[in-house]
Amino acid sequence: MTGHAPPAVRPVVTGVGVLSAAGTGLDALVDAAAHGKTAFTTVTRFDVSARRTTRAALLAEPVPLAGAVLTAVDQACRQAGLPTTGDTGGEDGDRRATDRGHRPTTAPDGTPVLLALHSDLNTRAVTAAVAAGAAAAWDIAGVTRVYTGACVAAGTAVADAAALVASGRHHRVLVAAGHLVEPGVFAAFDAGRALARDGELRPFSAGRTGTLLGDAAAAVIVEAEPQAERRGAPVLARLAGWGRAGDAHHVCRPEPTGDGVARAVVAALARGGVAPAEVGYVNANGTGSPLADRAEASALHRVFGAHTGRLPVSSSKAVHGHALEASALLELAVTIGALRDGRLPVNAGWLGPDPDVGLDLVLDGPRTGRPRYALTLNSAFGGANTALLVAAR
Amino acid sequence: MTGLRVLAEARWPEPGRHDPLPPIPGFTTSSFNPLVAETAERCLRAHHGTAPAPGRTALLLASAGGDRATARAIDEAAASGQRVPPLLFFQSNPNAVLGHIAARWGLTGPVVAISPADAVPGRVPQDALDLAALLLADGDADQVLVIAAEQADGTDRAAAVLVTAG
Numbered sequence: 153m154t155g156h157a158p159p160a161v162r163p164v165v166t167g168v169g170v171l172s173a174a175g176t177g178l179d180a181l182v183d184a185a186a187h188g189k190t191a192f193t194t195v196t197r198f199d200v201s202a203r204r205t206t207r208a209a210l211l212a213e214p215v216p217l218a219g220a221v222l223t224a225v226d227q228a229c230r231q232a233g234l235p236t237t238g239d240t241g242g243e244d245g246d247r248r249a250t251d252r253g254h255r256p257t258t259a260p261d262g263t264p265v266l267l268a269l270h271s272d273l274n275t276r277a278v279t280a281a282v283a284a285g286a287a288a289a290w291d292i293a294g295v296t297r298v299y300t301g302a303c304v305a306a307g308t309a310v311a312d313a314a315a316l317v318a319s320g321r322h323h324r325v326l327v328a329a330g331h332l333v334e335p336g337v338f339a340a341f342d343a344g345r346a347l348a349r350d351g352e353l354r355p356f357s358a359g360r361t362g363t364l365l366g367d368a369a370a371a372v373i374v375e376a377e378p379q380a381e382r383r384g385a386p387v388l389a390r391l392a393g394w395g396r397a398g399d400a401h402h403v404c405r406p407e408p409t410g411d412g413v414a415r416a417v418v419a420a421l422a423r424g425g426v427a428p429a430e431v432g433y434v435n436a437n438g439t440g441s442p443l444a445d446r447a448e449a450s451a452l453h454r455v456f457g458a459h460t461g462r463l464p465v466s467s468s469k470a471v472h473g474h475a476l477e478a479s480a481l482l483e484l485a486v487t488i489g490a491l492r493d494g495r496l497p498v499n500a501g502w503l504g505p506d507p508d509v510g511l512d513l514v515l516d517g518p519r520t521g522r523p524r525y526a527l528t529l530n531s532a533f534g535g536a537n538t539a540l541l542v543a544a545r
Numbered sequence: 546m547t548g549l550r551v552l553a554e555a556r557w558p559e560p561g562r563h564d565p566l567p568p569i570p571g572f573t574t575s576s577f578n579p580l581v582a583e584t585a586e587r588c589l590r591a592h593h594g595t596a597p598a599p600g601r602t603a604l605l606l607a608s609a610g611g612d613r614a615t616a617r618a619i620d621e622a623a624a625s626g627q628r629v630p631p632l633l634f635f636q637s638n639p640n641a642v643l644g645h646i647a648a649r650w651g652l653t654g655p656v657v658a659i660s661p662a663d664a665v666p667g668r669v670p671q672d673a674l675d676l677a678a679l680l681l682a683d684g685d686a687d688q689v690l691v692i693a694a695e696q697a698d699g700t701d702r703a704a705a706v707l708v709t710a711g
Contacts, residue, residue, distance in 0.1 A: 275611065298659060339619065403644040
C-alpha cells in the first residue's frame, strides 16, 4: 500500500517568479537554458583567493536575500492575478523586518506561505524580512513554514503545497525560496571539495569535477484547478505528481543504484497516473558530482528502462548553478518554462560521454520538444530525494 | 495531535540523568548532531528495540535555531580567511545527521528539515506535528519520526516522537 492515488483536486501553477544569474524573470532564465548560455563568473563579492574554485553564477546586482525572494514573490503574485496592496517593497525587504516577523500563520484568504532557506544564523531574520515584505505588498500575514532541508528544501515545500491543495485543505499555497552565494557556504563547499576544480559545472559528463554555486530566488503559486479556472487565472502548468523518498544509506553519499531517487519518481508517476513512457523530459538534479550524477542516471534507467534511450535529460544547473535550498523551485520554474516554450534546457559543459551514465542528454540548443509530461528531480545530503511531475497546458 | 497516534517518545536530557551525549563518528565541534541522533535513537529503540525499523519511516527535524555552533564555526573560519574544517561542510547541512539515523535504522521515507517559528526547547512544535500528519496523509510514509532539537549555551534540549496515522 503506497497511498499514491491521483488527487481528487488537481493542483496547478498560476504564477512563477524568478531572479537568477540569467536575469530577472522566467523568460531570461528559460532563454539562457534553451541556448546553454552559462552564467558563471569569478566571485568578487567576497575574497575567494584562498579557495580551490573561484567561480559561481551571480546576480548582476547584489541584493539582500529577503529582497530577492520578495521580488520573485511579486512576479508570481502579479502573474497569478492576485490583489496587491500597492506596496511591493522589493529590495527594501531586509530593511523592513518588523516585530510582525515569522509567526506560523496564513494569509487573510487562508493562503499558506512555505519558504525554503539555508539553515544558518540569519535564517530567522531573513524569514522575518520576507514576512514583513509580503505583508506590506500582498497582505499576506506571515510565513507559515520554513524548510531548511538543503537541496530538497524547496522540492519538499512544493510537494507539500501540492498535497495541501490536492487534499482540499487549501485552495492556494505560495511557495518561495532563496539562496545567495555567501562566504561561509562557499568556504564550506570548497573545504568539502564539492566545487568543480576547473570552474565549470558539467552534469553527467566525462571529466566532471563537482558543482558550482548559484544565486537564485523563486516563487510559485500553487492553486486548485477549479479555483484558478473560476477566477480566470493563467494556468501555466499542472503539478501532476510528486514524490519524496529517502535513501537510508549514508550521511552524505548517494545510494549508488539511485534507489531513493527511483522511489520518489515512482511515487510521482503513480500520483499522476502517468506511465514512464509518457514522460518526455527530465530536468535532472545533475550537480556535476561524479558519484551523485552516476546514482541519478542509474535511477532513471531503473524507472524508465528502454524508454531511457528516448528520454531527453538535462541538468539546468549547468546554466544557472546550484542554488541549494532554492534549487528545486528554480528548476521547477525552468521546467515549466521549457514545457511552455517547447524548448528543452541544454546540459551545458559537456566534454564527452561517461559510460556509466548512458542518458539521452540535451547537448545542443535550442532543442525543440513538446513533451506532455516532464519531471524535475532533486537530491540532498542525508539521502533525501524529491520528484515533481509537471504536465504541460 | 489530531490524526496522529504516538508510538514512542524520547527526550534529552532525561529527568534526573546527566550522562554525556555519545559522539557520532565524523561529526565534530557541535553538540547539535549528537543531540539529534541520540534522541532519535532512544525513540526508535523504545518502539522497535533494535534496527532496522520496518516499513517506510520519514524523518522530520524541527529546529528553530539549527546547528548554531557549526554555523558560527564556519562563519568565523570564512571571515578570518582560514580553511573551514572539511567535516563541517557535511554537518552544516541539517539533513546529514538524518542520513546517519536513516542509514542505521533503514528509514526509507522522506527526509525533511524545518525551522519552526514557535519552538519551546524540549517540546515538539505544533508545526512539526502538522507536517507529520500531512506526510502520513499524503502517503509517502507509514510512520514519521519527529525530532525537535534546540541548542543553547549549555542547555541543549531535544524531544522526539514516533507517530503514525491515528
